[in-house]
Amino acid sequence: MCCYGLIDELLREAPGNKPANETPHKIPKDDGTEIGSQWNDDHVTDIYNDCDLYLAAKNGNLSQFSRILARVASAEKASFVEILRRLSPALNTFLHVAAKHGNENTVTYVAAKSPSLTLHKNSNGDTALHVAARAGDESVVKALVEGSGAEVNNLLRATNQKGNTALHEALISGQEIIARFLIQQDSEVSYYKNKIGECAIYLAAKVGFANCVSLILTLSTDQQRLEELFKKKSPIEAAIMEKHRDVLESILNSSPQFIQIRDEEGRTPLHYAASLGNHAMVRHLLDKYAPSATQRDKNGSFPIHLAAIKGHVDIISLLLQDFPDPGELLNWDGCNILHLAAQNGRSNIVSHILNNPDLNELINMKDKRGNVPLHLATMNWHSEIVYALTWDKRVDIKAVNDEGMTALDAAESSMLPNPTYLQRLTWAALKAAGTPLSLPRKSVQESSNMEICKERVNNLLRVSTIVATMTFAASFTMPGGYTSSGTDRGVATMLREKAFHIFVFCVAIAMHSSCTVAVSLIWAQLGDLTLVLNALTLAEPLIGIALSMMSMAFTAGVFLEVSKLRWLGTAVLVIGATFLAMLLVLLLPLCAPITSSNPILRYLSYYPFRLLIFATTRNRKDLFG
Known part of the structure; x- marks a missing residue:
């Protein structure tokens, strides 16, 4: 016996190695009964009783493995099957060891001696097929499938602790040939989801295996179940996110109806593409089905609204090309794309709209609460956008919402007693623009303000x-x-x-x-x-x-x-x-006089104010993305 046997014995006897309430792991016999217990069988972790046998399984020398197996069986008066069922501390069998190292002949030999071992799971819930699929050895995968006999479907559908089948593991590891083989063996596995909701077609789309996607769609016979897979973690979303256009085309060519499929939030593939800012995908989807540009999700948002929220200028330009009246594109709250850009701090979208004369009607449009974009930018303390809007003479700085508040009213009503710097900048931009107050100024908390001012005075x-x-x-x-002599004495x-x-x-x-x-x-x-x-x-x-x-x-x-x-x-x-x-x-x-509404002083403070905005907004982007 090698040193590993003593180590395993000590590991088994060490306190704390037995998990609480753990169900004993039974190894099935070939006759259907079970032998062995995960925690209390003397032969559970004795795979290292003869290191030569373990090394032969690892190195792939079948003649050596079979010869050593016979020697061990004879010495211990045990059958081959009993020895082959021995486990490592991680509950791996010799079949797992051979599969991990790509030893096809040994895998075929062990599976033939004890077919039930193909279903045995190690401590991670992996069968030997999981291990082989992850390792990417096609010949071993085929040997295991062929060697499992009548249990082949159970083997293909077996899941590990992450809920992954062998097909999941092959796709996650980027093993396309193995994935295609497993899909062909049992198309039912394509419907299985792991514990984080990923199905095979989603993983195939994510890694860009267009052929696997087409194969799954071709072999799938249950259209209703297939559509359910597209409503949660959608393969179309994965293809768009990872920029796999060939995968998207495979899906739409095999099932054209999926271009209109909606997820649980009511979003179409065009919503995904617009949100992710994928210009090529948006163009492709529009060419396939242009009406999707005016389809709402459950929040009432069009694809162009998601592009505005995420700050994708090129997508907005593309979606507006064939739309005659941007003022018609409102969500359920009555917000246009400028409202959403101002609310979410997308200064590039705001600049694009302000520089586009065709979008003038959006500048002072009110939502269902009467807020213009300036209100929303102020309420969310986006000082850069407030500054850009207040410099534009088309913006109505006197506009009031349904509560009778101007943007300055909105700012002062929600400022903290000790305002943050972004709040100060936003307020300063409104003051410098001459934004009026329409409501009585709220009472000043003099005691709090005095304490703040005193600290500044002392500093x-x-x-x-x-x-x-x-x-x-x-x-x-x-x-x-100094000069020390003469008439200039004492002079520098x-x-x-x-x-x-x-x-x-x-x-x-x-x-x-x-x-x-x-x-x-x-x-x-x-x-x-x-x-x-x-x-x-x-x-x-x-x-x-x-x-x-x-x-x-x-x-x-x-x-x-x-x-x-x-x-x-x-x-x-x-x-x-x-x-x-x-x-x-x-x-x-x-x-600089950043709060002065005097035109000359305001122009003088332009660059200092821009510098302050740059410093504060850049810091926020670095921290929060």
């Missing part, structure tokens, strides 16, 4: 103090030092240098800006909310100026000290200019 006060301290120190430690040695003039100006501006910020924020400590807001409005751009000047002063000062070495001075200037540009890009949105 800015700390920054301004640091800047003032640093610039004060810099003003008395001039680069290059680099007084005539242009870089020195820049240094002095920047230090002076930074110092006075930071001092002004500090004083204005001291006024903000008096507790009046309006005064606090006004102080913040003044302080934020000034602190930006102070930080920028401090950066420039540093660059000018270092340049003065290293200017004698030309390449080093140039490097200092390049680095300083690069990071100053980055600093301005970051500060500009904070200091």
Whole structure:
């Protein structure tokens, strides 16, 4: 006995190896009775009693396997069948071992000695046919089917713990030839679903086996059962999703009626293709059956609505080519494609519609609740779309819905006490566009807002103090030092240098800006909310100026000290200019008047606002897809 026998013995005796409430696994005898128990039979895990026999089954040497089998049977005074029924710890028989390693002769020999072993399942519920189908060995699969005798249908229909038949395993593993063979052996298996609802025709469509799909459709005799398979995990949906046009054509050529089949949500194949954005498939389906473009699902959505929700501009353009009046394409809520794009944050669709004069009627159309697209974009805090809509002069920013609310009313009624940045941006875009309020402004929660403002005041006060301290120190430690003698005693040695003039100006501006910020924020400590807001409005751009000047002063000062070495001075200037540009890009949105409705200020704040939108929406897309 090899070392595996001792290991298996220890494994069997180890506490916790016997699952609770596990039904003993019986191996059927060839006469119909059962022998052996999964957990308490002494011969269950003794397949390794003679390692040479196991290795012969694994390596495929039939003469060696049969010779060793005879030797073991003689030594243990046991029959061949008893030895062949021995199991590994994973409940594999010698038949499983031979099938896994593609040893056709050994498989044929073992199946002939004990046909019932073809139905034995291991700990995963796999028969040897599952193992062979997954491994992709056609000859072994055929040997097992032929060797199972009268049990062939039971073997083909046997399922493992995942609910997969051998046909499922062949398709999942991409074994087309084996799959076709198994379909031909028993077409009934094509109707079987695994535990996640996948049938054979769905898997075949998913992996692109057009011939398997055609074969299943040809051999299927129960049309009603076949149609049921198309209503849940539809093969058409799989073909469209994986872009297998040949599979789609096979389905429609074999069963043209399936182009109109609907799933449980009432969606047709064109709904799938439009939702997935597959232009070629949409074109193909329209050529086959154009009326499907105006068929609704159970939610009242046309295929073009799903394309709008998913943001597929090319699909919308294609579906609109042959439709004379886009304003007629409304779902049960009265929403057109612009409503849905605005509601779902599809800025590319919104831009496409705004740039298409033929779609003007959609811009201010109201849904059944009286909401225009601007309302829906606002309610869902899609600041980029709100910004795009409010810049378009055709958009009626004064439009009210059935509750009497403008878009600004809708924003203020649902903003949090401490608004998120997207909420702030959306509100700012509406304010800058001059969107009016039609309802009385809701009462301001001054205590909550005051706490938020106080925190901002304190943070800015700390920054301004640091800047003032640093610039004060810099003003008395001039680069290059001071003249120590003569009539110019105490004067800066680099007084005539242009870089020195820049240094002095920047230090002076930074110092006075930071001092002004500090004083204005001291006024903000008096507790009046309006005064606090006004102080913040003044302080934020000034602190930006102070930080920028401090950066420039540093660059000018270092340049003065290293200017004698030309390449080093140039490097200092390049680095300083690069990071100053980055600093301005970051500060500009904070200091820009993004809520001002003044035309000049609004144009000045255009790019800062776009930058803020880009930063926030890009982050959301990275996180949530």
